[in-house]
Amino acid sequence: MIYNEEAExxxxxxxxxxxxxxxxxxxxxxxxxxxxYRRAFDQAGVDPDDIKSLDDLRKLPFTTREDLRNNYPFGLFAVPMSNVVRLHASSGTTGKATVVGYTRRDIENWSELVARCFTAAGITKNDIIHNAYGYGLFTGGLGAHYGAEKLGASVIPMSGGSTKRQITILQDFGPTAICCTPSYALTIAEAGTDLGVDMKSLKLRVGVFGAEPWSEKMRLQIEDSLNIIALNIYGLSEVMGPGVAMECIEGRSGMHIFEDHFIVETIDPDTGEVLPPGEPGELVFTTITKEAFPLVRYRSRDISRISTDFCRCGRTFVKMDRVSGRSDDMLIIRGVNVFPSQIESILMGIEGVEPHYQLVVDRVDTLDTLEIQVEVSETLFSDEVKELQNLEKRIKKDIKDYLGITAQVKLVEPKTIQRSEGKATRVLDKRNI
Amino acid sequence: MKVKQISIFLENKPGSLEKVTGVLSAAAINIRALALADTSDFGILRLIVNDVPTARKVLQENGFTLKCTDVVAVEVPDRPGGLHGILSVLSREGINVEYMYAFIERSGENAIIIFRFNPTDTAIDVLLKHGFTVLPGEQVYSL
Known part of the structure; x- marks a missing residue:
């Protein structure tokens, strides 16, 4: 099914x-x-009038996350604040967050794109949508919510967490569609089964999952444990939020990028060279309808592949493969974007903490876990257990306060964290998704 | 009147303690008393040794995180109620015991208990005032 037949x-x-x-x-x-942008274009020697064809896009310089950070919080807004009706931000309040703004029309466009996504999943106004994406600064919750309302479906604004309550609502309200992170879908499924609920006989029919990397194996697991069809949605807050691309229920192979709102390019992450369709590389997005926070050639750091193959759903948009990795060190932990540098700046803010730490990311059952290993220096060390435990608590609290994620802190002996030559290996990602 | 104690940070994993005893053994250091405080992922090994400067040096050379702390060695009558007598005095005087452990050797007819107080000096004054014997470091190292 197609929401906007003409455009799509x-x-x-x-x-x-x-x-x-x-x-x-x-x-x-x-x-x-x-x-x-004026400075960047001038520096690159490009005049706006030089853009005479779509190929001329590559004359323009890239915009990076670093640029967003340098212009924190509102430096890249293209409209006065009086025209901005909504703000969202990626995780972190250390000044390294990226802040995005939306005009009323941006919200309308975004809502339509998410409505297109739901429609591509076969969801209509007759459906009840259980929205377990987090509501708040994160774009997932409100993004999906507005799209569901735009479609005219009945939306249950669950947000994340309180898993038992989610299960009660799933049983009592009988939603026919669910959206959340794929790992949370598995958590709900397992928790329900543990409570003795037959999770396969709920009224759920379809799920729209995204905001973190997942695999075909996880798709089968979710589909089997909830007896639904699981589809992949893509988005990133800088570009808009969820709804940049969506898998159609007819094709179920790759996500259609809504090209009437975004231009996508694939580049070699090392050289910046534009690659032909079909070649895997880093996706670069240019927003062409956004008013408050337009982005020109934004390097997403997501590694994927663009396919121009015909799709039987009828959409003429290109498709992107599920994201296979990142070209930077960003981690996605339970749907939250985390950069090792953010954790480092939190650790360095604690007196006596040495710059020797390691992040161990794992997936226990269905949930991502983050362990921060910190070497104990003589300044940190105390002969009293409670002092060291206070230190662990302090680090844990700071991480929670700044990044909104729960981490385990483990104090380790000095020189036990591997020293690498050149680039430090800060992250050990053991997740086998 | 204080005794130097060496505390060492250890991860709670096989071989951690053995590394410490190996280093001390190679430097011919004799352990006079020890206590291990443990949590689920780390432990603190507290040692009284016969030669503090050498022990400290070799442990640091081998990359251990350690701290030297002042503790107090008190003679305790080796009979029922002996320890209770000391603790009653401390409790009355409002002195907090951070931790304590027993010494292996005896001093004549008495047992020796190692106390970590906060603050240490006040605690020593209180103990002396009540007639307890506080052993000086040199005597403890060579027991």
Whole structure:
């Protein structure tokens, strides 16, 4: 099923013409309203009028997460704050978060895109959607919520957590669709089974899962344990939030990128060279309709592959494979984006903590776990157990306060964390997803 | 009147203690008393040794995290109620015992208990005032 038949099945030629027109507008707009883009374009020697074809896009410089950080919080907004109706941010309050803003029209567009996603999953206004994405600064909860309302479905704004309550609602309200992170879907399924609930005979029919890496194996697990069809949704807060791309129930192979709102390129993450479709590389997004926070050639750091194959659903949009990795060191832990550098700055803020630490990420049952191993220096060390336990608690609390994730802290003997030559190996990701 | 105690940070895993005893043994250090405080993932080994400076040096050379702390060695009459007598005095005077452990050797007819107080000096004054015997470091190391 298709929500916006005209837009989503636009012939490629017409789509390209639309993209070019919108690209030219956005390039002019950011050049004149955002100091950062004006300087960047000038430096690259590109004038907005030089963009005469879609291929000219590659004349423009990339925008990186670093640029977002340097312009924290509102430096890249292209409209006055009076036109911004919503703010979201990625995890972290250490000044390294990325903040995004939306005008009323941005929210309308975003809602439509998420409504398109739900429709692609076969969800209609007659469905009840159990939304267990976290509500708050994270784009997942409200993004899915507005899309569900736009579609006219009945939305249950569950947010994450309180798993037992989620199970009660699933039984009593009888939602027919669910959206959350794939690992949380498995948690709900297991917790329900443990409580003696037959999770396969709920009214759930379909699930829309995203915000963290998952695999075909997990898809089968979720489908089997909840007796539903599990589909993949893609998005990133910088570009918009959930709803940048969505798998269709007909094809179930790759996610259609809504190209009437975003232009996607694939690049070699090392050289920045643009790769032809079909080659795996880092995805780069340019938003062509966003008003408050337009992005030109934003390096997502997500590694994927673009396919231009025909899809039987009828959509003319290209498809992206599920994200296979990152070209930076960002970790996604229970749906929360975490950079080792954020944890490092928290640790360094605690007196006596040595810059020798390691992050061990694992998946126990269905939930991601993060263990922070910190070497105990003589300044930190005390002959009293309670002092060391206080230190562990302090680190744990700071991580929770700043990043919103629960970590285990483990004090280790000095020189036991492997020293590497050159780039330190800070992260040990044992998750076998 | 204080005794130097060496505390060592250890991870709670096989071989941790053995590494310490290996280093001390190679340097011909004799352990006079020890106590191990443990949690689920780490432990603190507290040692009284015959030669503190050498023990400290070799342990540091071998990469251990350690701390030297002042503790108090008190003679306790080796009979029922002996320890209770000391603790009653401390409790009355409002002195907190962070931790304590027994010494292996005896001093004449008495047992020796190692106490970690906070604050240490006040605790020593209180003990002396009540007529208890506090052993000086040199005597303890060579017992």
């Amino acid at each position: 099945t636009l012939p490629r030629e017409a789509l390209k013409a639309l993209q070019l027109k919108r690209l030219q507008q956005v390039v002019h707009r950011v050049y004149h309203t955002v100091g950062f």
